[in-house]
Amino acid sequence: MIELMIAMVVLAIGLGALSSLFVLASATDNKNSRATSSALLAGKVIEQINAQNANVGTPIVMTDCAGNQWNVLGDGGAAPIGAGATLTTNAASPYYGGIDPTQAIGTVPAGYGMQFVDCAVNGRQGVYDVRWNVITLNQYARMITVTARQLGPSDRIGNKLFALPVTVRTIGGM
Numbered sequence: 001m002i003e004l005m006i007a008m009v010v011l012a013i014g015l016g017a018l019s020s021l022f023v024l025a026s027a028t029d030n031k032n033s034r035a036t037s038s039a040l041l042a043g044k045v046i047e048q049i050n051a052q053n054a055n056v057g058t059p060i061v062m063t064d065c066a067g068n069q070w071n072v073l074g075d076g077g078a079a080p081i082g083a084g085a086t087l088t089t090n091a092a093s094p095y096y097g098g099i100d101p102t103q104a105i106g107t108v109p110a111g112y113g114m115q116f117v118d119c120a121v122n123g124r125q126g127v128y129d130v131r132w133n134v135i136t137l138n139q140y141a142r143m144i145t146v147t148a149r150q151l152g153p154s155d156r157i158g159n160k161l162f163a164l165p166v167t168v169r170t171i172g173g174m
Contacts (some may be wrong), residue, residue, distance in 0.1 A: 038148040132145060
């Protein structure tokens with residue numbers, strides 16, 4: 001009888017640890033899925049801007065699954081500030097060289113940021129904060145930096161379920 005009780009305790013501890021592992025794996029899978037979606041969305045914005053002639057300031061319109069239309073501008077500004085969302089120039093910042101994700105979305109210039117809605121199965125939606133900066137290098141080339149992240153509860157940057165911002169950068173030309 002005592003052996004049976006000891007075996008049950010060992011089994012209960014093992015199953016408890018295993019269930020914790022399943023919960024952690026599920027949360028990590030969700031986080032990785034959101035990071036992948038952020039990277040794909042950032043890449044999509046870069047492709048749209050890169051498809052434009054560097055000397056033409058016509059906005060491109062992107063439509064999300066909720067029907068929101070977003071103007072994507074590719075006009076550049078002078079280095080090191082560029083045009084668009086604020087670049088982080090503090091070397092001690094974890095976002096150094098990228099776009100400052102703590103900048104309020106309302107202060108990002110029009111045409112350089114959006115809150116893109118991504119739809120999934122069963123009516124689920126994810127809202128992604130996407131912002132970009134364009135630096136004119138010369139009359140034919142520009143450096144494009146795009147940051148995307150899923151908006152989480154209370155707009156926090158990163159936690160157990162929501163991934164940190166993804167930053168993608170490229171140099172594009174005519």
